[in-house]
Amino acid sequence: MNKLVVSSTPHIRSNDSVQRIMLDVIIALAPATVAGIVLHNHSLNAAITVAISIIACVFFEALFQKIAKQPCTISDLSAVVTGLLLAMNLPETSPFWMPIVGAFFSIIVAKQLFGGLGQNFINPALAGRAFLLAAYPTNMTGSSAFGPARFQTVADAATYATPLASLKEGGAAVTTTDIVNGFLGNVGGTIGETCAVLLILGGIYLIVRKVISWRIPVVYIATVFIFMLIFGRNGAGDFLGAINELVVGGLMLGAFFMATDYASSPVTPVGQLIMGFGCGVLTSIIRLWGGYPEGVSYSILLMNLCVPLIDRFTAPKIFGEVKKQ
């Protein structure tokens, strides 16, 4: 008989793997990405941006690990997810160097310098986006960055504003048509954020596959809805306006795919509820009273910073816990 393996228990493992989880995220994001590419006017530019972003993220990850003499982990697909998410957060008119700069910041600065997968304290894709937003505001949100969607009818394409920007400027009252357009993705916005319906389906896929829990996205979205229902734009909330807030901007992308990033969200069930609530409140505050039209990215980044504290104070009650005297 050949030699027997001796190891500590348990001797069997589940079929789960990091690669499978990342693949699930990619599967969940794919429909919304494709819809985003098709529904935007600059489809080709958008498609190339997505491709460059993914390739750059994988490249930087491999490069860093090569230089740092670490085992190469690009096969876990996490860099692909980061690249995809980063591209989804970029406008369709992005110059092609922009996803490369963003990928560098996401992978090298936000992820690898802090220890690689699972060690980053903020969401790498959002960190990349925040860096680009600060460094190249014109390319990221300037007046020419966004145009109307392919099937959108607008009076003047040259002065087009995304739904959130026009709401910020005190645009016309929200109609059900606005909501339907936002839901289907027939509005302007970054490449991946516009098609709310497919993002929701992708999110449900991840929840069903138990890749993410319902807690962060559901609480996040519900908090924004209730906050907007109570406060609303122009001093008063209304139902249609609150619904509209859910389908425009990056809320669905952020709630299902960014705020749920494992490394930068709480591991405790109660902590995840707090994460969702905090993101919801901050997003609403920034949208209503902040300087930017959209608050999803910054709200998630700010909550990322609170995660160690949240985890610490929301540890589950242990089985048979004895109260300290």
Place this chain on the structure above:
Amino acid sequence: MELKTFRRGVHPHDGKELSNKAAIKTLNPEPGELVTIPMSQHIGAPCEPIVKPGERVLVGQKIGEAKAFVSSPVHASVSGTVKFVKPVLTPGGAMVNSVIIENDGEFEEAPEQIDAEKAIDKIKAAGIVGMGGAGFPTHVKLSPGPDSKITDIIVNAAECEPYLTCDHRCMVERGGELVDGLKIMLKLFPGAKGHIGIEANKPDAIAEMEKLTKDDSDISVVALKCKYPQGSEKQLISAITGREVPSGALPAAVGCIVDNVATVMAIRAAVSDGKALTRRVVTVTGDAVVSPSNFDVPLGMTYAKLIEAAGGFKEDPAKVISGGPMMGIALHDTEVPVTKTTSGILCLTKKAAEIPPESNCIRCGKCVEHCPMGLMPLYLNSDTLAGDDDAFIAHHGIDCIECGSCSFICPAKRQLAQSIRVNKRAVMAKLRAKGGK
């Protein structure tokens, strides 16, 4: 039917289909074959051998004397001649002083195996220990002290370890003995209720036990959700009574005593028939074995003999485990004796036994979501790697029951339970050293 269970836990593939239809076969050593009886098959002080090489012994004759309260005597499982008294490798990995008997094939029984009057003393004299794997002396468990009011006796028939089917087959084929054993235990604690907790993947066992107990108002058969670690003592009590054993306390603190199927059957044999514990049922299974089986064997036969009786290996095994895949001990040699705590011999092929490489923790939180004790294994793992004992204690590392659910579920394949187990022992030793000063 509503199934009871505990919070959290995992769902490994149970692998029981390999052997759950295999009726128990009696297997005996050939005349001339050696059987090895280790002097320590339990938690507590080892026994002292009371026989010498050359002496003839009979089945059930005491050959190892327990001198401490927390200890348990051992008996010859065959009749024959003592050949050696020497240290031998045991399934736990330790070299243990053992009595080695050459079987004469007669199986001549000792007339007086148990010299005691009261049931509890018979249980002690019969050498009964927790046969589920822990090996805690049963008479100690059944003597919880005057402060404890025992209200519930629970038979642990969950058999939540994947692959193992010995308890299942015992219930189906020898259920009456189990019920009689439980009744003996109930007599020790007047007013207590009996519960038989069985996982739902054994419907025939549940039906059989319900049939056998239908006229006993103080015994209930509880169908449990099939979930690991359902058969962990604390989790089983929680599922059946809803009570949580406080951290650091024993089941008696919430009025419960838990014993597994084989143990309760051994209690019956001791009290009703005056028989010492000399045999047990062992499952031999796994994808490397030709015909997975359940054997009724005398203690002391080697694992190798049992595997041979199950048809041998289909292909070279990569791993042979004493017990189940979640908490069993991996062996480096199959020439070890069956002991009182041998519930199964699991032989896995290379494919089934593969240990995937560890990667970074991705903080997915699955270990937190599934830990039956409500711990945060990812932090206990990082505390361990950082050597931070204070943080390890603050994160309740001492409460870990080492069930392995965290390592099982971890998508990054981190050695969570493994590292926590090692550190828990080290930290507890340090705490004891401090307390001793």
